[in-house]
Amino acid sequence: MIKTTMEEAKKRLPLNKLARRLGVAAEIPDRDGQCVRCFWPNRHPNGDRNPSFNFHAGLTRYRCFACGVQGDGPDLVGQWLGLDAKEAAQRFLQMAGGDDLPLACSRPTLRELLMPRxxxxxxxxxxxxxxxxxxxxxxxxxxxxxxxxxxxxxxxxxxxxxxxxxxxxxxxxxxxxxxxxxxxxxxxxxxxxxxxxxxxxxxxxxxxxxxxxxxxxxxxxxxxxxxxxxxxxxxxxxxxxxxxxxxxxxxxxxxxxxxxxxxxxxxxxxxxxxxxxxxxxxxxxxxxxxxxxxxxxxxxxxxxxxxxxxxxxxxxxxxxxxxxxxxxxxxxxxxxxx
Ligand SMILES: [Zn+2]
Structure with a gap:
């Protein structure tokens, strides 16, 4: 069984990948500092027409300068799926392919799944x-x-x-x-x-x-x-x-x-x-x-x-x-x- 620490998981599953897997329909930035419209447009009176949302810390944290929402991978999972902090952390680790899932490494060379951009x-x-x-x-x-x-x-x-x-x-x-x-x-x-x-x-x-x-x-x-x-x-x-x-x-x-x-x-x-x-x-x-x-x-x-x-x-x-x-x-x- 692979034991994955949260820090490793965050590196393995950066926010751009995570957001795509969660089905975020908004534009998703692929580098730190690139501003896009907030993932939560209804927190903004104008739907965040002037993009104020970005990723930072090596695609491991997000923040919105306008509405103030911020967090890391587990926070995004929690906010998106409506889970409490503990459940969100578990789910995030699962999604990053480690810890809770026994035999995640049943194939010796686990190739990364190639999804469309x-x-x-x-x-x-x-x-x-x-x-x-x-x-x-x-x-x-x-x-x-x-x-x-x-x-x-x-x-x-x-x-x-x-x-x-x-x-x-x-x-x-x-x-x-x-x-x-x-x-x-x-x-x-x-x-x-x-x-x-x-x-x-x-x-x-x-x-x-x-x-x-x-x-x-x-x-x-x-x-x-x-x-x-x-x-x-x-x-x-x-x-x-x-x-x-x-x-x-x-x-x-x-x-x-x-x-x-x-x-x-x-x-x-x-x-x-x-x-x-x-x-x-x-x-x-x-x-x-x-x-x-x-x-x-x-x-x-x-x-x-x-x-x-x-x-x-x-x-x-x-x-x-x-x-x-x-x-x-x-x-x-x-x-x-x-
Ligand atoms: Zn916002």
């Missing part, structure tokens, strides 16, 4: 566009963004939506125009592009920008980025408030991250594997189920999409397809997260 949480335009693209409620899309598991940015030159979480162990991008990424020398054409440095054994969403994700007694374990968003959609539409949506990015994950397994202890899990024609999705779910039981999960169930149909007459393959379920099958939705 223009990463942000999006706004109404992006949420509506993505909702239309995936046939999901834009409200659910904005909820995922607020949880820090959905971000937007430019990847390979294309505007993209990106699933990730506060662990910063993985991120996967898909194009906003719904088209695949073109083939390169090394990679073929692909619908989703996994960002360099990703570890796909981590279920994305397990560490959201939510003050107390561990208090939610149930986990919906989906497969792939679109299904992660669909899980948010159904939690919202079925009035389910006790469930944390997470997703494994692909059925080829053979062993879950040891640090992730600890989060499943004592919780109820429902897996939503893809109904692939070759049965690979269900097979993967069986493996994950065994692992989760061994890790101490209270109950693990698998939802089977077989036999359900979309309005188009196509069979339902995944959770996202359920957003377009034919009338006769609508009653099945009640069972989805029950």
């Amino acid at each position: 223009d990463l942000w949480m999006g706004g109404d335009t992006e949420w509506k566009a993505l909702g239309a693209l995936r046939r999901l409620d834009p409200m659910a899309i904005s909820l995922a963004a607020a949880h820090g598991v959905l971000r937007f940015g430019t990847v390979k030159g294309f505007p993209c939506w990106i699933v990730t979480d506060e662990s910063r162990r993985l991120a996967e991008a898909r194009r906003m125009d719904g088209r695949p990424f073109p083939a390169t020398d090394r990679l073929g054409e692909r619908k989703a592009h996994t960002l360099a440095g990703s570890d796909k054994s981590w279920p994305v969403g397990l560490l959201p920008a939510h003050p107390r994700p561990h208090n939610l007694p149930r986990i919906a374990l989906a497969e792939g980025g679109p299904d992660l968003l669909a899980a948010f959609h159904f939690c919202l539409h079925l009035d389910v408030y006790d469930t944390l949506p997470v997703a494994l990015l692909g059925r080829n994950c053979h062993r879950l991250h040891p640090g992730a397994l600890a989060h499943f202890q004592g919780r109820r899990v429902r897996i939503f594997p893809h109904a692939d024609a070759d049965g690979g999705g269900l097979k993967a779910a069986t493996r994950w189920k065994d692992e989760l039981y061994t890790a101490g999960a209270l109950r693990v169930e698998t939802f089977d999409f077989r036999g359900l149909y979309c309005r188009s007459g196509q069979t339902v393959n995944d959770l996202n397809d359920c957003a377009d379920l034919r009338h006769e099958d609508q009653c099945e939705l009640e069972e989805l997260l029950s």
Whole structure:
């Protein structure tokens, strides 16, 4: 286990990176002394039109000359997520990748995840566009963004939506125009592009920008980025408030991250594997189920999409397809997260 002191953590997670991960939508300075508009514009009568906010002390402290707000990394986490000082310090250490998270160093050479420079949480335009693209409620899309598991940015030159979480162990991008990424020398054409440095054994969403994700007694374990968003959609539409949506990015994950397994202890899990024609999705779910039981999960169930149909007459393959379920099958939705 890596023991990280607070000072090391502050150096490892400077404020510009931290602010991007927290989804601060304002301009974020990348050097000391660069003034931008205050992160809290409503503390200013004029919305801080004359920028008075900056970072100093090697990007480890912030201050606003106009409204007087100031602090360090843990303070920013506390103010942004509404945590008390102790919780904020713990969360900050977690986000910096040390201390509380056992086996943070399970891979001997942990490569830093390479995120786009223009990463942000999006706004109404992006949420509506993505909702239309995936046939999901834009409200659910904005909820995922607020949880820090959905971000937007430019990847390979294309505007993209990106699933990730506060662990910063993985991120996967898909194009906003719904088209695949073109083939390169090394990679073929692909619908989703996994960002360099990703570890796909981590279920994305397990560490959201939510003050107390561990208090939610149930986990919906989906497969792939679109299904992660669909899980948010159904939690919202079925009035389910006790469930944390997470997703494994692909059925080829053979062993879950040891640090992730600890989060499943004592919780109820429902897996939503893809109904692939070759049965690979269900097979993967069986493996994950065994692992989760061994890790101490209270109950693990698998939802089977077989036999359900979309309005188009196509069979339902995944959770996202359920957003377009034919009338006769609508009653099945009640069972989805029950
Ligand atoms: Zn201010």
